Amino acid sequence: MTPTNERPYIIGITGGSASGKTLFLQKLMAQFPSEEICLLSQDNYYRPKQDQTKDENGIENFDLPGAIDDEAFAKDVEKLRSGEIVTREEYTFNNSTKIPNILHFYPRKILVVEGIFVFHFPEVAKLLDLKIFIDAQNKIKLKRRIKRDNEERGYDLQDVMYRWKYHVKPTYEEFIRPHKKSCDIVIPNNIHFEKGLEVIVHYLKSRTK
Ligand code: C5P
Numbered sequence: 001m002t003p004t005n006e007r008p009y010i011i012g013i014t015g016g017s018a019s020g021k022t023l024f025l026q027k028l029m030a031q032f033p034s035e036e037i038c039l040l041s042q043d044n045y046y047r048p049k050q051d052q053t054k055d056e057n058g059i060e061n062f063d064l065p066g067a068i069d070d071e072a073f074a075k076d077v078e079k080l081r082s083g084e085i086v087t088r089e090e091y092t093f094n095n096s097t098k099i100p101n102i103l104h105f106y107p108r109k110i111l112v113v114e115g116i117f118v119f120h121f122p123e124v125a126k127l128l129d130l131k132i133f134i135d136a137q138n139k140i141k142l143k144r145r146i147k148r149d150n151e152e153r154g155y156d157l158q159d160v161m162y163r164w165k166y167h168v169k170p171t172y173e174e175f176i177r178p179h180k181k182s183c184d185i186v187i188p189n190n191i192h193f194e195k196g197l198e199v200i201v202h203y204l205k206s207r208t209k
Contacts, residue, residue: 008038008081008111009207010127012118014179015134016172017063018145020189021114024134024197028112031201036208038080038108042115044091045073055166063163063171065117074123076105081127083107094154109208116171119179131183132200136190138169 015021029039045068052060052067061067076086086105092098119125119133136144142164149155155163180186187196 006109007083008107008109009129009204010077010081010111010113011130011132011204012125012128013112013114013132013134014116014118014176014183015189016136016138016141016176017116017168018141018148019134019136020144020193021134024187024189024193025112025114027197028201032110032204032208036108037110037112038105039112039114040077040080040086040105042068042073042113042118043093044088044103045069045076046091049096059162059166061167063116063167065120065175068115068117068121070117070121070123074121074127077111077113077124077127080105080107080111093152110204116176119183120175130185131179133180133183133186134193135180135186135188138172140190 013021013025025039029037046062047067047069049060052062053064055061076088079086084107088103088105090101090103092100113124113128117124118128119131125131145164145168146157146160149160150157185196185200187193187200189196
């Protein structure tokens, strides 16, 4: 695969945890040939568990901006922006027995950068050409998070509820929601995002022609 010489058009996608970013991104990516688009997720920049800040009950708080190696993340966005290939180990969340894949990211016409802090980290935010916020009500996000954390990330209900109340919700209020007013597009996803997705795809296709 050959890297492109053009500077990519960089889209940042944020939203509270379980707002539906992953599904939106899967559907967005499916609309473009892989030679045209690259997706870089903030999730692959979590610091190791032993380096995470613990709360007063000794529970790691993965919802603080410091949970992410933002310097490495911003550096890799810069690399892709200037046409370089990025190699990164996959983050395996709560599954310490899983052998992480080695991921390769290629510079493409469109670069999508996603995660709960992409608008919060100034070194990442300043590189974004378009800022999209996926929005959903708290009760809907919580319902989705309970299901996902149980099925995909191996957390039980008590664990999910604790972290929702003490880590996820406060972080949403402090570091994520404030960016809603200054982003370019808000896509509501309480029920579905199909129309919003269609508009974005149409716009991006017009740019990549
Ligand atoms: O996909 P999403 O944007 O929801 O991912 C961010 C969430 O991942 C954070 O709210 C954080 O609580 C969670 N997380 C986790 N376990 C980890 C690392 C992050 O549940 N080991």
